[in-house]
Amino acid sequence: FMLHAGDLINRHDRDIEWGEWFHAGSFIHAMVPSVMTPGNHEYKNVVLSPQWKKQFNLPSNGPKGLEETCYQVNYPNLKIISLDGEQIDESEKFRTAQSHWVDSILTHDPREWTAITFHYPMFSTKPNRNNVKLREVFKPIFDKHKVDIVLQGHDHAYGRGLVKNETQGTNVKDQDYGTVYVVSVSGPKMYEVSDDPWMDRRAANTQLFQIISIEGKRLSYGAYTATGELYDAFDLLKSADKPNKLVNKIPNIQERTSME
Numbered sequence: 001f002m003l004h005a006g007d008l009i010n011r012h013d014r015d016i017e018w019g020e021w022f023h024a025g026s027f028i029h030a031m032v033p034s035v036m037t038p039g040n041h042e043y044k045n046v047v048l049s050p051q052w053k054k055q056f057n058l059p060s061n062g063p064k065g066l067e068e069t070c071y072q073v074n075y076p077n078l079k080i081i082s083l084d085g086e087q088i089d090e091s092e093k094f095r096t097a098q099s100h101w102v103d104s105i106l107t108h109d110p111r112e113w114t115a116i117t118f119h120y121p122m123f124s125t126k127p128n129r130n131n132v133k134l135r136e137v138f139k140p141i142f143d144k145h146k147v148d149i150v151l152q153g154h155d156h157a158y159g160r161g162l163v164k165n166e167t168q169g170t171n172v173k174d175q176d177y178g179t180v181y182v183v184s185v186s187g188p189k190m191y192e193v194s195d196d197p198w199m200d201r202r203a204a205n206t207q208l209f210q211i212i213s214i215e216g217k218r219l220s221y222g223a224y225t226a227t228g229e230l231y232d233a234f235d236l237l238k239s240a241d242k243p244n245k246l247v248n249k250i251p252n253i254q255e256r257t258s259m260e
Contacts, residue, residue, distance in 0.1 A: 001032060001033040001034065001035055001073075002028075002032055002033070002034045002035070003034075003035045003036070003080070003117055003151060004034060004035070004036040004037070005037060005039070005117050005118070005119060005151050005152055005153035005154075005184070006036070006037050006038055006039025006040070006041075006042065006085065006118070006119030006153050006154065007039035007040070007041045007042070007119065007153060007154070007187075008021050008036060008039070008041075008042065009021055009041060009042070009049075010041055011041070011044075012041060012042050012043055012044045012047075012048075012049040013044070013049055013050055013051065015051070018051050018055065022055075034056075035058075035073060035080055035082065035117070036056065036058070036082070037069070037082040037083065037084070037085065037117045037118050037119060038052065038069050038084060038085070038086060038119065039085065039086070039119035039153060039154060040085070040086050040089075040119065040120075040154070042086070043086045046086065046087070046090045046091065048069065052068065052069070053067075053068050056068065058071055058082075059071035059072065059073060062082075062098075062101060063094070063097040063098060063100075063101045064097075065094065065097070066084050066087060066094060066097070066098070069082065069084040069087070070082060070083055070084040070087070070094075070098055070101070072105055074109070074111065075111070076111070077111055077112045077113055077214065078111055078112070078113045078114070078115065078214060079105075079106075079109070079110070079111040079113070079114045079115070080115050080116075080117070081102060081105070081114070081115070081116045081117070082116075082117055082118065083098055083102065083116065083117070083118035083138075084098065084118070085118040085119035085120040085134075085154075086119065086120075088118070088120070088133075088134060088137075088138075089120060089131075089133070089134070095133075095137060099137050099138060099141060102116075102138070102141055103141045103144070103145075106141070106144075106145035106147075107145070110145070112238065113148050113214055113219060113238070114145065114146075114147045114148050114149075115147075115148060115149050115150075115151065115212075116142070116147055116149075116150045116151070117150070117151040117152070118150075118152060119152065119153050119154050120134055120152065120154050121152040121153075121154055121155055121159075121181070121183045122134060122135050122138065122139060122142075122150060122152065122163075122181055123135070123159070123161070123163065123181050123183075123196070123198045124155050124159075124183070124194070124196070125155040125157040125158065125159035125183045125191075125193050125194060125196070125199070125202060126155040126156070126157065126191050126192065126193070126194060127192055127193075127194040128194075129155065139166075140166070142165075142179055143165040143166050143179070146165060146179070146243060146244075147179050148179065148180065148219060148236060148238075148244060149179070149180045149181075149182065149212075149219070149221075149236070150179060150180070150181045150182065151182050151184075151210075152181070152182065152183045152184075153183065153184065153185065154183070155183050155185070155191060156185045156187075156189050156190050156191040157183065157185060157190065157191050157192065157193040157202070157203065157204050157206075158183065158184050158185065158193070158201075158202055158203035158204075158206060158208050158223065158231075158232075159181075159182070159183045159193065159196075159198075159199040159201070159202045159203075160180065160181070160182045160183075160199060160200055160201045160202070160223070160232055160234075161180070161181055161198040161199045161200045161201075162177070162178045162179070162180050162181075162200065162246045163178050163179055163180075163181055163198055164177060164178040165177070165178045165179060165243060177242070177243040177244060177245065177246075178243060178244070178246075180221075180234070180236065180246065181198070182210070182223075184208050184209075184210065184223065185206075185207065185208065186207055186208065186209055186226075187207065188207065190204065190205045190206075190259065191204075192204055192259055193257055195257075200248065200250075201223075201231075201232040201250055201255070202255060202257065203231060203232075203255065203256045203257070204256055204257050204258060204259050205256060205258070205259050205260070206225060206231065206256050207225065207226040208223050208224060208225060208226075208231060208232075209223070209224055209226075210222065210223050210224070211224065217237060217238040217239065218235055218236070218237055218238070219235065219236040219238075220233075220235050221233060221234050221235070221236070229253070230251050230253075231251065231253060231256075232250055232251075233248075233249035233250060233251065234246055234247060234248050234249055234250075235247040235249065
């Protein structure tokens, strides 16, 4: 399947922009399932795009009132969760509903692997941007359930890092264990990238897409430029008695930290 971490378009109800999105995917949309989570540009004044539910056929198995924006998709060995980032940011009611819901489904129906997607980054790549409220509410839940990977957008740069799970008791300086957080951008609109220490790999002014595969106890991740050059890579190795181990496979390519 293909996963899109929000802001598929720029103006939430512009037919021409939605038309461009479907034109870009063309026949692929009829062949490969898509999992998408809404970004702030799918909303206006906290009202979801009228095209969203009419165009897509997404699950309605999340909290009441967030059908087809907050939901889960279950494969035999993988649970994918979409959280509605805009409603987390704007609505205390829906922020609370989503936190209780995600805690419940991870408690009662765990798969071997868990991937979560939402638009706003838990840890930002943009200088001077800090989503404290999001982190305070949801990171303890992700830590509690040992979420494997979190896929996000919004900041128009690339950052990837493993952030330790507080509930696991690992040393603060131990960077081998925890949850991997990824922020990426596929379109041409770019922001500067910060030098925050949470990132093991970062990029400014670089369009990227990711290919992620799971085989048994191994999750393999590669981030590629628009021309197909491998820019970032790692494996996550899962074992029953301790948190995931991250094995970096970063290619020998200089980090792109300049907007030039």
